[in-house]
Amino acid sequence: MSIILIGFMGAGKSTIAKRLGKEVVDLDQLIELRIGMPIADFFAEFSELEFRKVENEIFQEVIEKDWIIATGGGIVENEKNRTALAAHSQVVYLTSDFDTLWQRIINDDLTNRPLAQDKTKAKDLFEQRQKYYEAVADLVVEVAQKSPEEIVAEIQNKWRNE
Ligand SMILES: Nc1ncnc2c1ncn2[C@@H]1O[C@H](COP(=O)(O)OP(=O)(O)OP(=O)(O)O)[C@@H](O)[C@H]1O
Ligand SMILES: O=C(O)C1=C[C@@H](O)[C@@H](O)[C@H](O)C1
Numbered sequence: 001m002s003i004i005l006i007g008f009m010g011a012g013k014s015t016i017a018k019r020l021g022k023e024v025v026d027l028d029q030l031i032e033l034r035i036g037m038p039i040a041d042f043f044a045e046f047s048e049l050e051f052r053k054v055e056n057e058i059f060q061e062v063i064e065k066d067w068i069i070a071t072g073g074g075i076v077e078n079e080k081n082r083t084a085l086a087a088h089s090q091v092v093y094l095t096s097d098f099d100t101l102w103q104r105i106i107n108d109d110l111t112n113r114p115l116a117q118d119k120t121k122a123k124d125l126f127e128q129r130q131k132y133y134e135a136v137a138d139l140v141v142e143v144a145q146k147s148p149e150e151i152v153a154e155i156q157n158k159w160r161n162e
């Protein structure tokens with residue numbers, strides 16, 4: 001069964017997924033391939049609502065496969081995605097305090113994350129989403145102050161012992 005990584009922007013979903021296994025899909029990358037443009041451009045041209053529809057379609061496709069899935073930070077915005085995540089039994093929530101995530105986000109290329117253009121708005125989103133991430137998670141991993149190797153080991157340890 002696939003392992004699905006969820007969590008806010010900057011939590012390390014893409015980074016950790018790549019280290020967890022060979023068959024990895026990064027939902028944001030797959031979406032960009034399908035829409036033929038950067039996600040930020042799609043937001044500007046078509047709206048967030050249209051993005052959420054595409055994200056849901058592609059997520060439903062990949063959840064059927066036995067892959068490691070790095071989701072986008074907003075996967076829990078869509079109720080259908082929340083239902084699918086709740087029904088799945090290997091969902092890992094990478095969690096952290098907001099300031100650590102914000103520091104990582106601003107160290108990256110800011111133009112890649114349309115919903116991280118303003119710190120106050122991003123913090124509001126972060127707070128609104130906590131309950132959704134927590135509700136669907138089978139494993140919660142605190143990621144601040146940990147190396148990717150430590151996080152990967154924690155996840156592998158959990159599924160190995162079951
Ligand atoms: N454990 C970690 N310690 C330090 N830096 C990290 C760690 N994990 C990821 N990073 C760095 O934080 C940044 C964000 O990581 P990443 O892109 O993997 O996050 P994400 O959860 O996939 O974000 P998004 O939801 O926007 O796709 C990257 O620059 C990455 O190198
Ligand atoms: O947190 C979000 O809503 C998003 C996070 C990114 O991974 C992308 O999926 C997109 O920029 C939206």
Ligand SMILES: [Mg+2]
Pocket residue numbers: 013014015026028070071072
């Ligand atoms: Mg990512």
